[in-house]
Amino acid sequence: MRFSECELDRYARQMVLAEVGGRGQEALRAATVLLVGVGGLGAPAALYLAGAGVGRLVLVDDDDVALGNLQRQVLYTTADVGRPKVEAAAKRLAALNPELALDPRRERFEPANGEALCAGVDLVLDGSDSFATRATVAAAAARTARPLVSGSVQGFEGQATVFAPHADAAAPCFRCLFPADPPADALPSCALGGILGPVAGQLGALMATEAVKWLLGVGPSLVGTLxxxxxxxxxTDRIALARRPACPGHGAAHPDLNLRETSLAPAERKQ
Ligand SMILES: [Zn+2]
Known part of the structure; x- marks a missing residue:
């Protein structure tokens, strides 16, 4: 038998779906997902990926749990305040699903470690909260040809998409959407801008759905759609994202994504 009785019980409600079945469940069990950030987006996403039986989760975050996180970061309890997020997250996820392999890494995702982190996984889910980190994650995922589920949230609003410029010649990349870095003071941080917890949960769940769909080969995905x-x-609204013909953000041929000379014009979008 390919699955234990325990696994068959645990995943029965999704294995009964034609899109999952035994083969899909095996694909999930064999998969590794990298979660960059286990905060407002990464926390709900991690819970759903663990519940779904994604076999190995790599958690990257260098923060400690703070009381102000608990309003939206549903992995943590008040007793976790002060503990490293990845430690508390791994404990919670292991309690949810002991079948999983968990790889908590208390570090930042940076250019120096990013490509190695991406290269070891099947899919990257970015729930980080700074533009600089999101750009770094997107560059590393593109260079290592890994699909990237990307999301952000602020206030009552959020957005999500999937970048897979390696998988589809027409697919846009992160730099098609954001050709240049915004000024450092243009985007308020979570602490300054505020965020409604359930909206983060909604986006995190949406990102987990896209990740599971990709691993199952179920489409259409959010590639090319914001x-x-x-x-x-x-x-909710959908915006079709166009690949910019001159975009240097695609694949290994363009390893340097430092686009400081690019204008701040918004990305081309087609409705
Ligand atoms: Zn591009």
């Missing part, structure tokens, strides 16, 4: 969530208006 999904916008407006929690205040209770609506």
């Amino acid at each position: 999904l916008l969530v407006d929690g205040r208006a209770a609506r």
